[in-house]
Amino acid sequence: LKDGNFEVIVSGQRKGTGSSRETAAQCERWAGINIVIAASFAPIHERNNINLGQLMGDHAMLERLQQGEELALSEFTGRYDPVTQLILERGGLFPFAKALKSGGLDLPPLDTPSRPMTMAERIISRNLVGQPDGQCVKPEDPVIAQVQGGYSHEFTTAQVHTFLQEEYGDDYTLPNPSKFAVFEDHLLYAQHNPKFVPFMHKVQTLRDLQVAFQQHAGVRDYSAVDGVSPGICHQVAREEFIEIGDFIQATDSHTCMGGASNALTWGVGATEYANLVSAGFTFVKVPESIRFELVGELNHGCTAKDVILAILADHARKELTLNRSMEFGGPGLTSLSVDERATLCNMATECSGRTGICEADDALMEWMLNSQSNLDEAEQRSRMVKPDEGAHYHGGVHTIDLSTIVPMVAHPGDPDEGIPSDPTNGANIDDIGAVHVDIAYGGSCTAGKEDDIAYYAEVCQAAKDAGLSVKEGVDFYIQYGSGQVKALAERKGWHDLFLEVGVKLIDPGCGACIGAGPGVSITPEQVTVSAINRNFQGRSGPGKLYLASPLTVAASAFTGIISAWNSELFA
Amino acid sequence: MRDNWPPKKIALTPGKRVLFLTKDLDLIKQQLYDGLNLKMEDLSVEDLLDDINTDVMTPAWVCFDHDPAEIAKNAYAGLMHNGLRVFREKH
Numbered sequence: 208l209k210d211g212n213f214e215v216i217v218s219g220q221r222k223g224t225g226s227s228r229e230t231a232a233q234c235e236r237w238a239g240i241n242i243v244i245a246a247s248f249a250p251i252h253e254r255n256n257i258n259l260g261q262l263m264g265d266h267a268m269l270e271r272l273q274q275g276e277e278l279a280l281s282e283f284t285g286r287y288d289p290v291t292q293l294i295l296e297r298g299g300l301f302p303f304a305k306a307l308k309s310g311g312l313d314l315p316p317l318d319t320p321s322r323p324m325t326m327a328e329r330i331i332s333r334n335l336v337g338q339p340d341g342q343c344v345k346p347e348d349p350v351i352a353q354v355q356g357g358y359s360h361e362f363t364t365a366q367v368h369t370f371l372q373e374e375y376g377d378d379y380t381l382p383n384p385s386k387f388a389v390f391e392d393h394l395l396y397a398q399h400n401p402k403f404v405p406f407m408h409k410v411q412t413l414r415d416l417q418v419a420f421q422q423h424a425g426v427r428d429y430s431a432v433d434g435v436s437p438g439i440c441h442q443v444a445r446e447e448f449i450e451i452g453d454f455i456q457a458t459d460s461h462t463c464m465g466g467a468s469n470a471l472t473w474g475v476g477a478t479e480y481a482n483l484v485s486a487g488f489t490f491v492k493v494p495e496s497i498r499f500e501l502v503g504e505l506n507h508g509c510t511a512k513d514v515i516l517a518i519l520a521d522h523a524r525k526e527l528t529l530n531r532s533m534e535f536g537g538p539g540l541t542s543l544s545v546d547e548r549a550t551l552c553n554m555a556t557e558c559s560g561r562t563g564i565c566e567a568d569d570a571l572m573e574w575m576l577n578s579q580s581n582l583d584e585a586e587q588r589s590r591m592v593k594p595d596e597g598a599h600y601h602g603g604v605h606t607i608d609l610s611t612i613v614p615m616v617a618h619p620g621d622p623d624e625g626i627p628s629d630p631t632n633g634a635n636i637d638d639i640g641a642v643h644v645d646i647a648y649g650g651s652c653t654a655g656k657e658d659d660i661a662y663y664a665e666v667c668q669a670a671k672d673a674g675l676s677v678k679e680g681v682d683f684y685i686q687y688g689s690g691q692v693k694a695l696a697e698r699k700g701w702h703d704l705f706l707e708v709g710v711k712l713i714d715p716g717c718g719a720c721i722g723a724g725p726g727v728s729i730t731p732e733q734v735t736v737s738a739i740n741r742n743f744q745g746r747s748g749p750g751k752l753y754l755a756s757p758l759t760v761a762a763s764a765f766t767g768i769i770s771a772w773n774s775e776l777f778a
Numbered sequence: 779m780r781d782n783w784p785p786k787k788i789a790l791t792p793g794k795r796v797l798f799l800t801k802d803l804d805l806i807k808q809q810l811y812d813g814l815n816l817k818m819e820d821l822s823v824e825d826l827l828d829d830i831n832t833d834v835m836t837p838a839w840v841c842f843d844h845d846p847a848e849i850a851k852n853a854y855a856g857l858m859h860n861g862l863r864v865f866r867e868k869h
Contacts, residue, residue: 208797209851211809213797214791214795215795215796215797217797218827219824221829223832224832225831225833226831228836230841230849234853234854235835237850238850239794241783241784246823260780260783270819272788272790277787277789279788280784282788283784298783402839406839416844
């Protein structure tokens with residue numbers, strides 16, 4: 208592309224669908240393309256182009272350009288909100304932020320009147336830059352907001368470092384590195400995937416550049432030590448530095464897991480992250496919200512994973528959660544542990560939601576103080592966010608009675624027949640018949656937390672008491688979400704219990720969830736029951752993958768078929 | 779990074795080219811390798827590729843690169859014709 212001396216690239220409908228990867232927009236930008244023409248653009252790809260300063264237009268505009276006409280810049284920018292127009296006029300997010308920081312740019316005032324706000328709106332409102340104190344926001348408002356912290360991992364940090372060097376020189380500095388971090392968690396076991404083996408030298412380069420960034424910028428260091436990761440970024444971040452009421456952004460789609468701490472958290476691309484880590488603020492288009500009012504209590508054998516699988520099969524399938532902040536509250540939420548709330552928030556991204564956020568309560572306060580002993584309780588309580596009475600939810604308010612939830616899976620579909628393998632393929636376990644499994648996997652950010660490990664231990668103890676081991680022909684893997692989780696398992700005796708009943712234990716990291724670690728399927732015929740968050744075809748090997756709760760995964764490992772857990776199962 | 783971008787008035791730069799990603803992949807090859815230059819007025823939107831996904835633009839393995847030059851080098855590495863890359867690998 209670069210050798211062709213092109214400055215315009217032209218295609219038809221829906222340019223840039225699929226994965227949100229920023230490299231797609233970058234490859235054109237860095238090959239010399241300045242103008243992208245298409246009939247329409249996928250929203251995330253369009254935003255990536257805006258951040259890079261790429262102008263987007265339609266075919267009629269191109270025809271005029273090719274006839275020698277000069278077009279006003281406003282023809283390319285006029286359809287966007289006032290802040291996005293400024294970003295494009297400045298040539299992208301970096302030059303925009305530089306101008307804003309130096310005082311060379313005035314933000315357009317917001318005219319949103321005082322109004323009741325959702326939790327997401329409240330947190331954005333109190334972080335506004337360039338607006339008067341107390342300014343309210345509403346969905347679609349384009350604003351600049353401060354962020355309190357964030358993190359990147361070895362898949363993304365190298366780009367962040369490179370961008371900052373290019374923009375600010377080799378001696379760039381970060382204003383507040385103590386609330387930002389790097390994690391070595393995604394590619395620790397990458398060599399287990401044959402497809403990744405040819406690229407291991409590049410993986411090493413990514414690791415080396417992450418170390419260089421950490422040492423240069425002074426951000427928190429969660430590098431692997433002797434080949435062992437401190438844990439998965441989302442889990443460790445909530446254990447160690449996400450505070451109540453924070454606005455956190457990180458370079459991964461499951462950043463939303465931090466919402467369990469009554470914080471606003473979501474994933475961004477490398478350009479946005481590099482900009483916010485250096486500027487301290489970022490561009491936000493205020494998202495709409497949808498509220499889930501939880502009542503009742505879960506029956507034994509059911510978990511938060513079953514709740515979110517039910518939401519995926521219902522509300523997400525109807526696109527009610529699409530790009531919205533999923534707000535969880537109500538008396539039922541209080542009956543769920545903080546780790547279980549993290550499962551709900553984590554899988555907001557599978558719901559195609561913007562994020563997930565839970566109301567705060569005493570249980571959260573206790574969990575926060577246990578996790579981060581340096582926190583001041585009064586200060587944390589003062590940061591708690593609640594929705595205002597009368598707040599408007601564009602996605603509606605949906606009451607879920609937890610006592611009606613039953614053990615579920617998301618089935619792998621039948622891609623060859625046009626039924627995609629998707630987390631929204633919900634089915635009650637009672638309705639799927641006898642599904643034999645070859646692999647049971649418990650781990651990932653979604654299901655490697657302390658309470659998830661406790662679920663695996665509950666089933667393994669019952670199996671041991673019944674004289675059972677993992678079913679012959681089944682591989683049962685448990686991968687801890689963090690070093691803290693592993694330490695708890697060792698203290699409680701669960702680590703030894705797992706080994707006694709035949710579980711294969713893996714140190715903390717992302718692993719099989721991203722197709723990079725023990726527990727991936729090897730052949731298309733293999734069936735996996737897994738507590739991870741996604742069952743997209745090929746993501747965790749070529750086999751068929753059923754998503755399920757930690758209890759279901761563990762129970763199935765001993766029966767050899769997908770089984771809902773109850774305390775009589777092994778009797 | 780680009781200097782002075784964008785100008786207030788947008789025009790095509792003399793000597794620079796426009797690449798049309800057409801459903802007829804041979805036409806793309808002719809633009810890339812044989813110097814063919816097309817005009818929008820000679821095409822319709824229906825002639826152009828729809829739903830170009832980000833995997834086509836940068837397959838997953840390109841994400842192991844961080845260097846802009848390397849990422850640019852592999853632009854559209856996922857666009858295949860008869861099992862071969864339309865945008866050929868540069869050695």
